[in-house]
Amino acid sequence: MEFADIVMSRYATKKFDTRKVPETKIRELLELVRFAPSAMNLQPWKIKVITDQKVKEQLKPAAFGQEQITTCSHLLVFCADPDYDRLIRRLGVLLKTHGVPEEVHTMVTGMAVQFTGGMSPDQKFAWSQAQTYLALGNALNGAKALGFDSCPMGGFDPKEFTRILNIPPPLVPVMLCPVGYAADKPMPKVRFATEEIIF
Ligand SMILES: Cc1cc2nc3c(=O)[nH]c(=O)nc-3n(C[C@H](O)[C@H](O)[C@H](O)COP(=O)(O)O)c2cc1C
Structure with a gap:
C-alpha cells in the first residue's frame, strides 16, 4: 500500500473482531515504533504489551468501558519515561557500542544534560510525553501498513493502569494503542x- x-x-x-494478530506482525510493528524519531535520540518511552484477556477485562473499566480494550488482539500501553539522567546515560552507552567517536558522544550527551538540566519534573514529563506520541504515530500507521x-486512546485513567499493570515509576502510561482486526x-x-491549517 502507498x-x-x-x-x-x-x-x-x-471494536475489533478478537482475532489474534500473529506475534511476528507485532514484532514488526514494534520495530516500526522503535525507529521513531526523538529529541537528541533519547527515545523516552517504553511499551507494555498486554494479551491476557483477564488483564484486559480488569483494565476496561479504567478506560471508561471502551470496547477496544477487550476486543483487541494486543493492547500496547505507551509509557513516557521522564528520567533523563538514566536516559542520557543509556544513550551514552549505546553510542559507544555503535562506535560513535568519544568526542561526538560526549558532545551529544553533554548537550542533553545541559538541555534537560534546566527542566522542572513537569517539563521533563511533558517532553517525554510529546515524543511518546510520535512513537505512537508510527504504531498507528504501521499497523495499517x-x-x-x-x-x-487517551481516554483512560493512568493511575489505575499503573496500579493494575504494576508499571514501575518513573514510567507513566500516556496513550493506549489497541491493535487487531476491525469489526466496525x-x-x-x-x-x-489545508487553508485552515496553514497560516
Ligand atoms: C490523543 C488522542 C486521544 C484519543 N482518545 C480516544 C479514545 O479514548 N477513544 C477513542 O475511541 N478514540 C480516541 N481517539 C481517536 C480520535 O477520536 C480520532 O483519531 C479522531 O476522531 C479522528 O478520527 P480517525 O482517527 O478515525 O480519522 C483519540 C485520539 C487522540 C489523538
Whole structure:
C-alpha cells in the first residue's frame, strides 16, 4: 500500500473482531515504533504489551468501558519515561557500542544534560510525553501498513493502569494503542481544509 493510502484508510477502530494478530506482525510493528524519531535520540518511552484477556477485562473499566480494550488482539500501553539522567546515560552507552567517536558522544550527551538540566519534573514529563506520541504515530500507521487496525486512546485513567499493570515509576502510561482486526467500519473522514491549517 502507498503511504498516502495507509494514512487515509487508518481510522480509530472502536471494536475489533478478537482475532489474534500473529506475534511476528507485532514484532514488526514494534520495530516500526522503535525507529521513531526523538529529541537528541533519547527515545523516552517504553511499551507494555498486554494479551491476557483477564488483564484486559480488569483494565476496561479504567478506560471508561471502551470496547477496544477487550476486543483487541494486543493492547500496547505507551509509557513516557521522564528520567533523563538514566536516559542520557543509556544513550551514552549505546553510542559507544555503535562506535560513535568519544568526542561526538560526549558532545551529544553533554548537550542533553545541559538541555534537560534546566527542566522542572513537569517539563521533563511533558517532553517525554510529546515524543511518546510520535512513537505512537508510527504504531498507528504501521499497523495499517502491516494489514491490521488500531485506535489511539487517551481516554483512560493512568493511575489505575499503573496500579493494575504494576508499571514501575518513573514510567507513566500516556496513550493506549489497541491493535487487531476491525469489526466496525470507518466513519467518513472529517478534516479541516489545508487553508485552515496553514497560516
Ligand atoms: C490523543 C488522542 C486521544 C484519543 N482518545 C480516544 C479514545 O479514548 N477513544 C477513542 O475511541 N478514540 C480516541 N481517539 C481517536 C480520535 O477520536 C480520532 O483519531 C479522531 O476522531 C479522528 O478520527 P480517525 O482517527 O478515525 O480519522 C483519540 C485520539 C487522540 C489523538
